[in-house]
Amino acid sequence: MSQEPSSAIALHDLCFSYPDNPDVLRDLNLVIPPGQRVGLIGPNGAGKTTLFMSICGILKPTSGRVLVQGEPVTSGSFNPQVALVFQKSDDQLFCPSVWEDVAFGPENMGLSGEEVNQRVREALNTVGAMDLAQRPVHHLSEGEKRIVSIAGALAMQPRVLIYDEPSAGLDIRARRRLITLLKQGDQTLLIASHDLELVLEVCERVVLMDQGRIVADGPALEIMADEDLMTAHGQEKPHSLIPHCLPHKH
Numbered sequence: 685m686s687q688e689p690s691s692a693i694a695l696h697d698l699c700f701s702y703p704d705n706p707d708v709l710r711d712l713n714l715v716i717p718p719g720q721r722v723g724l725i726g727p728n729g730a731g732k733t734t735l736f737m738s739i740c741g742i743l744k745p746t747s748g749r750v751l752v753q754g755e756p757v758t759s760g761s762f763n764p765q766v767a768l769v770f771q772k773s774d775d776q777l778f779c780p781s782v783w784e785d786v787a788f789g790p791e792n793m794g795l796s797g798e799e800v801n802q803r804v805r806e807a808l809n810t811v812g813a814m815d816l817a818q819r820p821v822h823h824l825s826e827g828e829k830r831i832v833s834i835a836g837a838l839a840m841q842p843r844v845l846i847y848d849e850p851s852a853g854l855d856i857r858a859r860r861r862l863i864t865l866l867k868q869g870d871q872t873l874l875i876a877s878h879d880l881e882l883v884l885e886v887c888e889r890v891v892l893m894d895q896g897r898i899v900a901d902g903p904a905l906e907i908m909a910d911e912d913l914m915t916a917h918g919q920e921k922p923h924s925l926i927p928h929c930l931p932h933k934h
C-alpha cells in the first residue's frame with residue numbers, strides 16, 4: 685500500500701478573485717493532516733465554497749498553491765483522490781437515474797463494469813439509499829438528492845471528502861445518519877456548515893473564516909466555546925456548550 689503523504693490538504697498563500705469580485709480568498713495558509721476532520725465555519729459570503737472549488741481544481745487560484753495528498757492541484761482536471769459534495773445537489777446530479785449518477789465517478793476512473801457496480805451498491809448501502817437506485821433524480825426530494833450526492837462522492841472512495849453544507853434540508857433521522865457516517869471511516873474530511881452542533885459532534889478541529897481570511901484555527905471545542913470570537917464573526921456559541929438552566933417546576 686502506498687504511504688499517506690504528510691498532509692491531505694495544504695494551502696500556501698492562496699488568493700482568489702472572481703473577475704468582478706476581488707480578494708474573495710486572501711492569503712490562506714492551512715495544513716490538514718491525513719484523517720483529520722475539520723469544520724469550516726464562517727458567515728455567508730466568507731469564501732467557504734470558493735475555497736472548496738479551489739481545492740477541487742474547479743477554480744484556478746489567482747496566486748498561491750493548493751496541494752491535495754501532497755500533489756499540486758491542476759485546475760480543470762479530474763482528481764478521484766478528492767470529492768466535493770456540493771451545497772446545491774442540482775449542481776452535482778445530472779444523470780437520468782440515481783444508479784447512473786452514483787456510477788458516474790467510478791466510471792470516469794476507468795474501473796470495470798463489475799467494480800463500478802460493486803462501488804455503487806456499497807455507496808448506496810452506506811447512505812441507506814438502495815431503495816432509490818432506480819428512481820429518476822429529478823423526482824427526488826431535496827433531502828434524498830443530498831443523500832444521493834453523498835453516495836456519488838463515496839463511490840469514488842476518495843482519500844479527501846469535502847462537504848458543503850451537508851445537513852441542509854435533511855430531516856432529523858437523515859441528519860443523524862449523516863453524522864454517524866461522517867464519524868466513521870478514516871478519510872480526511874473538510875466540512876463547511878452553519879449547523880454548528882454537527883461540526884462540534886464530528887470535527888476535532890475548526891477553521892473560522894470571515895471576509896476571505898482565516899481568522900481562527902484550533903480545537904473545535906476551544907474555538908466554538910469562545911463566545912467573543914464567535915460573535916465577532918457572526919456566529920453563535922452552540923447551545924450544547926451553554927450550561928443549561930432547567931425550567932423550575934412549580
Ligand SMILES: Nc1ncnc2c1ncn2[C@@H]1O[C@H](COP(=O)(O)OP(=O)(O)OP(=O)(O)O)[C@@H](O)[C@H]1O
Binds near residue numbers: 702705726729733735
Ligand atoms: N461566480 C462568482 N462571481 C463573483 N462573485 C462570486 C461568485 N461566487 C461567489 N461570489 C462571491 O464571493 C464571496 C464568497 O462566496 P462563497 O460562496 O465562497 O461564500 P460562502 O462562505 O460559501 O457563503 P455561504 O455560507 O453563504 O454559502 C461572496 O461575496 C460571493 O458573493
